[in-house]
Amino acid sequence: MKAAIVTIGDEILIGQIVDTNSAWIAGKLTLAGFEVEEMQSIGDNAQQIKDTIDDVSQRADVILMTGGLGPTKDDITKKTLCEYFGTTLVFDDSVLENIQEVISHFTSLNELTRNQAYVPKDCTVIQNKVGTAPVTWFDYNGKVLVSMPGVPYEMKYVMENEIIPRLQDKFDPEAYLKRVFIVKGYTESALAMRIADFENNLPEGFGLAYLPSPALMKLRLFVRGEHRSREMDEQVKKLHDILGDAIVAEKDMTAEKILGEQLFEKGLTIGTAESCTGGNIAQMITSIPGSSRYFKGAVVSYANEEKVNILQVSPEDLDRFGAVSEAVAIEMARGAQRVLNVDCSIASTGIAGPDGGTDEKPVGTVWICTTYKDKYIAKKYQLGKYRESNIMRASNHGMLQLLDMISE
Amino acid sequence: MKAAIVTIGDEILIGQIVDTNSAWIAGKLTLAGFEVEEMQSIGDNAQQIKDTIDDVSQRADVILMTGGLGPTKDDITKKTLCEYFGTTLVFDDSVLENIQEVISHFTSLNELTRNQAYVPKDCTVIQNKVGTAPVTWFDYNGKVLVSMPGVPYEMKYVMENEIIPRLQDKFDPEAYLKRVFIVKGYTESALAMRIADFENNLPEGFGLAYLPSPALMKLRLFVRGEHRSREMDEQVKKLHDILGDAIVAEKDMTAEKILGEQLFEKGLTIGTAESCTGGNIAQMITSIPGSSRYFKGAVVSYANEEKVNILQVSPEDLDRFGAVSEAVAIEMARGAQRVLNVDCSIASTGIAGPDGGTDEKPVGTVWICTTYKDKYIAKKYQLGKYRESNIMRASNHGMLQLLDMISE
Numbered sequence A, B: 001m002k003a004a005i006v007t008i009g010d011e012i013l014i015g016q017i018v019d020t021n022s023a024w025i026a027g028k029l030t031l032a033g034f035e036v037e038e039m040q041s042i043g044d045n046a047q048q049i050k051d052t053i054d055d056v057s058q059r060a061d062v063i064l065m066t067g068g069l070g071p072t073k074d075d076i077t078k079k080t081l082c083e084y085f086g087t088t089l090v091f092d093d094s095v096l097e098n099i100q101e102v103i104s105h106f107t108s109l110n111e112l113t114r115n116q117a118y119v120p121k122d123c124t125v126i127q128n129k130v131g132t133a134p135v136t137w138f139d140y141n142g143k144v145l146v147s148m149p150g151v152p153y154e155m156k157y158v159m160e161n162e163i164i165p166r167l168q169d170k171f172d173p174e175a176y177l178k179r180v181f182i183v184k185g186y187t188e189s190a191l192a193m194r195i196a197d198f199e200n201n202l203p204e205g206f207g208l209a210y211l212p213s214p215a216l217m218k219l220r221l222f223v224r225g226e227h228r229s230r231e232m233d234e235q236v237k238k239l240h241d242i243l244g245d246a247i248v249a250e251k252d253m254t255a256e257k258i259l260g261e262q263l264f265e266k267g268l269t270i271g272t273a274e275s276c277t278g279g280n281i282a283q284m285i286t287s288i289p290g291s292s293r294y295f296k297g298a299v300v301s302y303a304n305e306e307k308v309n310i311l312q313v314s315p316e317d318l319d320r321f322g323a324v325s326e327a328v329a330i331e332m333a334r335g336a337q338r339v340l341n342v343d344c345s346i347a348s349t350g351i352a353g354p355d356g357g358t359d360e361k362p363v364g365t366v367w368i369c370t371t372y373k374d375k376y377i378a379k380k381y382q383l384g385k386y387r388e389s390n391i392m393r394a395s396n397h398g399m400l401q402l403l404d405m406i407s408e
Helices: A021-031 A046-057 A077-085 A093-103 A111-115 A152-171 A188-194 A196-200 A226-246 A255-266 A280-286 A304-309 A315-321 A326-340 A387-407 B021-031 B046-057 B077-085 B093-103 B111-115 B152-171 B188-194 B196-200 B226-246 B255-266 B280-286 B304-309 B315-321 B326-340 B387-407
Strands: A002-008 A035-042 A062-066 A089-091 A118-120 A124-126 A135-140 A143-148 A176-183 A207-213 A216-224 A247-249 A270-274 A295-301 A344-350 A365-372 A375-382 B002-008 B035-042 B062-066 B089-091 B118-120 B124-126 B135-140 B143-148 B176-183 B207-213 B216-224 B247-249 B270-274 B295-301 B344-350 B365-372 B375-382
Touching: A002 A021, A002 A046, A021 A035, A021 A062, A021 A152, A021 A176, A035 A046, A046 A062, A046 A077, A062 A152, A077 A089, A077 A118, A077 A135, A077 A143, A093 A111, A111 B188, A118 A135, A124 A152, A135 A152, A143 A152, A176 A226, A188 A196, A188 A207, A188 A216, A188 B111, A196 A226, A216 A226, A226 A247, A255 A280, A255 A387, A270 A280, A270 A326, A280 A295, A280 A387, A280 B280, A295 A304, A295 A326, A295 B304, A304 A315, A304 A326, A304 B295, A315 A326, A326 A344, A326 A365, A326 A375, A344 A387, A365 A387, A375 A387, B002 B021, B002 B046, B021 B035, B021 B062, B021 B152, B021 B176, B035 B046, B046 B062, B046 B077, B062 B152, B077 B089, B077 B118, B077 B135, B077 B143, B093 B111, B118 B135, B124 B152, B135 B152, B143 B152, B176 B226, B188 B196, B188 B207, B188 B216, B196 B226, B216 B226, B226 B247, B255 B280, B255 B387, B270 B280, B270 B326, B280 B295, B280 B387, B295 B304, B295 B326, B304 B315, B304 B326, B315 B326, B326 B344, B326 B365, B326 B375, B344 B387, B365 B387, B375 B387
Parallel strands: A002 A035, A002 A062, A062 A143, A270 A295, A270 A344, B002 B035, B002 B062, B062 B143, B270 B295, B270 B344
Antiparallel strands: A035 B035, A089 A118, A124 A135, A135 A143, A176 A216, A176 A247, A207 A216, A295 B295, A344 A365, A365 A375, B089 B118, B124 B135, B135 B143, B176 B216, B176 B247, B207 B216, B344 B365, B365 B375
């Protein structure tokens, strides 16, 4: 069962927004056993929308579209679908009722919002319980086209609760087996050489992909068909034999998720003391639901004054070694343990860039200290020149460094 | 001059990664005067790559591809381009030299990395100064196809320093005029009704798009052609006359960027006290280069203990009103001002979800207090049920609330 994803919106084509819908939809479709063959992003342009439906219909059984359903003039998807499928817009009272319920908490009905209740006559209308744009489902030539709003949380709600169950009912697709391994300590090419024999001897139909991410490598091993699960288990065992401890986790998990599970299992609490990561580690840890069970707090000590006043870093050490130094990283991490009253801490101090580098400490120099009860590790990382990527990499290194300590 | 963006990688199609390259490239191409007509994401599959080049070549003058250039077996773009353009791979010493320079800081050359120095014979090779995969540029039928690595920072470096200048030299495209307005206090449909007359009377060729984002609306007004800049100015003036103070900024800026500029201009310092946003506000503020000029630090007081110990929130008030309350929000904000010694502060306390809601305080209830010297504002927001979106919306509301106070 092949699927295509089409996202509609001029704002995507000029780069004003990143299309995150496609990846999210692709993940759900893949898990449900559909094979996503292509994704296309196109403009709010009637001819282009029709041409694209013609084009992807040649290859896909399921076409999922998002975008162009807003109440304003620039949104033309609904009208264009009417033209494409040769139908007209009719007013639907049940949609109006749903709209009124959705908006009742924060605003009253105006004319533009009321117009959202017009829907194509010949299609299945699916109520959008979290927004005002209804979802429409077209059956044609044994295929399905679904048009959903582009607002991510509306689309997600509709996909999970309405579209995926209906697609599975209709197509009953063959499931896709996938195993993901989080591997530390290897570059992409070093890892490839380490497992070259394994890769060359994979059974027919198996695939292996390498996904570098900041400070981590992911390996994805995959094959199509439920009946191959025993073979999959065998290959997974082989990979474990080769890589051993370098496999940090065997799920498609982020460092913050792996760390969170470990902390929770061991009943440990954590806090952070962040300078160059500016709260990013805390933000990543708390992005996980339920993180309040182990995360107690953070001190973002961007200015030296805060390092001294809140974390009790010694002013003499700041003077003598500078803020980006082993001594200060250790004092920050110990300070966090004390002030936040936690078992473990992660402290970061470095030069994220683009400015502030020196010959001795160029942009990308980061000291990370992690503590676990009375133990600590302080390590210097030489990262790159990009602020955003330095912050991400430093955050991941910090979490992995702590993970190493508490897993021992 | 029409452009197409093609991103290659199985990991995109199964939703394992979000393709952020396309949006970034589209933004740069748009500013350089190219019109991005479409984006496609396809798999690491030779036939699909060739078919897609055939397809988009019918419409685009410039095709920018990323991905599939890694050293491992699953990456086949370079080989496929050789087949498509009828050429072969040859070893290039200058590429090897560049690779050795790039990796010298952190690892030594292995065979897979050395193989990156094989490049198609008939193409222009552009050195990748920040990675091991060389960039290749093909001229054919008056069109250009460029293949770049998929690693975002490598692609960005190459685009900015090599590709955009060369494309401008070759095509000399007509520029795209665009003005973006950040508008507060309107829903999408309310804003559309407010400016309906303006929109209906826009001169020929002008377009207007609505971009909702957490807690903010963006309006984009655009037209093609440098010579229309006077008309653009006239329309911008009209829009200001209609919307007045609701226009928070007139650039495509995030709330953290607008706030940062205001703080810097007024010589004010800021800190945050975050509970439900978990450090996200600090992370957003410090994502801006140079933010250390106004941001001093943050206390992420996830646990009540930290609210009391570090921010000196009264334990009696925590007991009496609960952590998610006006009183606690105010005490957190005042505590941040005192402890971090800053002019302004933003404090958040709420229930991000998915758990922890009650009848009285359902998921999405957030109190935000902002302070500016001796003034403060505390406001309750009723957000939605999605953790991620609640954290983002609360963060943006906090920054906008403070922006209101300091702009007066």
